[in-house]
Amino acid sequence: MGMAAAESQFHVLAVDDSLIDRKLIEKLLKTSSYQVTTVDSGSKALEFLGFREEEEQSSSSDSPSVSSNNHQICPSGVLNFPWNHQEVEVNLIITDYCMPGMTGYDLLKKIKESSSLRNIPVVIMSSENVPSRISRCLEEGAEEFFLKPVQLSDLHRLRHHMMRTKKQEKQENQEEEGESENKAEVQPQSSHQAQQQSNNSSSSSSSSNKRKAMDEGLSPDRTRPRYSNGVTTAV
Amino acid sequence: MEVALMQRRLEDYTKSLFMEGLLDAQFLQLQQLQDDSNPEFVREVVSLFFEDSQKLLNDLTSALDQQIVDFRKVDSYVHQLKGSSSSIGAQRVKNTCIVFRTFCEEQNAEGCVRCLQQVKQEYYLVKTRLETLYRLEQQVVAAGGSIPAVEFNSF
Known part of the structure; x- marks a missing residue:
């Protein structure tokens, strides 16, 4: 399918306060042929991503439309393209949940609230199988919830999210030429994932049907979130 | 000793670690991840x-030695020990940590x-092995x- 070239460029930012787990996730990701950067805290991750507090403030309101020059300038002041948010492109963030200071959940929220970072897929890892925690993360826009220790087979699912985001960003870029109205439409996959999640447990809303149809078009082989399989391995 | 005999002895010894429940499948995953690009991965x-673990066990010992025990602090140390033991597949250390956390x-x-004594025993055992x-x-x-x-x- 000619994916090999694109895959080799995928860059994953891994966040974990445990050195052992950083070593492990780094090795797992490298074995899966991703480029890897590891950091030991959420704040370092944000620093690496070029996240700025003032940007967070301007985009923390419900209105997703942000003046275009705000996210076109990267921290060094160099003009940047809208689809290449930071100096080093990060295609996916995988973060531990339980960390001192900023938790993985806090990091996820900051990323999803940021106009320039919210399209980056985020995956949460945790050693504890707490259903409320899992659904909270998925509702906030996490793509997956992996139970630790993460297995090599888990990581095959990452490629999926990165491919889809690439496609989506191309699309978004085309839509963005001229108008900014579409931005509200081009949300990350959070609503879909959360909906899929709530379908499993309780009632579902039909608010994101359009998005859902589109997602399924892009990823027909999407299956249940990984955490439900991981229950057995966590015992 | 012949190489084949050494290999056999190593194989038997490795199996015994799994059969006694000291290690679980996670340790095999570590071994499988080790390759020519990183031949000392498991060792590292x-x-x-x-x-x-040594640091956490010391921290736990002094935390439980206080007049008034800060259980949240104790729990956070045990949580870390549980995490690292499960990451390398030290199953019995991990299982003791699970019980420890309920206390x-x-x-x-x-x-x-009591759990601290037990977790120390398990840790020193798996370390030696x-x-x-x-x-x-x-x-x-x-x-x-x-x-x-x-x-x-x-097996």
Whole structure:
């Protein structure tokens, strides 16, 4: 399918306060042929991503439309393209949940609230199988919830999210030429994932049907979130 | 000793670690991740585990030695120990940590002290055995042999 070239460029930012787990996730990701950067805290991750507090403030309101020059300038002041948010492109963030200071959940929220970072897929890892925690993360826009220790087979699912985001960003870029109205439409996959999640447990809303149809078009082989399989391995 | 014999001895020893429940499948995953680009991977991760655990056990010992025990602090140490032991597949350390955490939740100081003794025992046991495993591996390598791969479902 000619994916090999694109895959080799995928860059994953891994966040974990445990050195052992950083070593492990780094090795797992490298074995899966991703480029890897590891950091030991959420704040370092944000620093690496070029996240700025003032940007967070301007985009923390419900209105997703942000003046275009705000996210076109990267921290060094160099003009940047809208689809290449930071100096080093990060295609996916995988973060531990339980960390001192900023938790993985806090990091996820900051990323999803940021106009320039919210399209980056985020995956949460945790050693504890707490259903409320899992659904909270998925509702906030996490793509997956992996139970630790993460297995090599888990990581095959990452490629999926990165491919889809690439496609989506191309699309978004085309839509963005001229108008900014579409931005509200081009949300990350959070609503879909959360909906899929709530379908499993309780009632579902039909608010994101359009998005859902589109997602399924892009990823027909999407299956249940990984955490439900991981229950057995966590015992 | 012949290389084949050393290899056999190593294989039996490795299997015994799994059969006694000291290690679980996660340790095999570490072994499988080790390749030519990183031939000391398992050794490095296991060494980190030793350093990390030793520090946490010291922290736990002094935390439980206080007049008024800060159970949240104790729990956070046990949580870390549980995480690192499960990451390297030190199953019995991990399982003891799970019990330990229930005593933290109950704020049961006596139970916590008992669990600390138990987790120390489990830790020193797996440490000694892993060190022996490494020594046997080194002997095989020094004799020019390769380290036999162990399948988890082969025993």
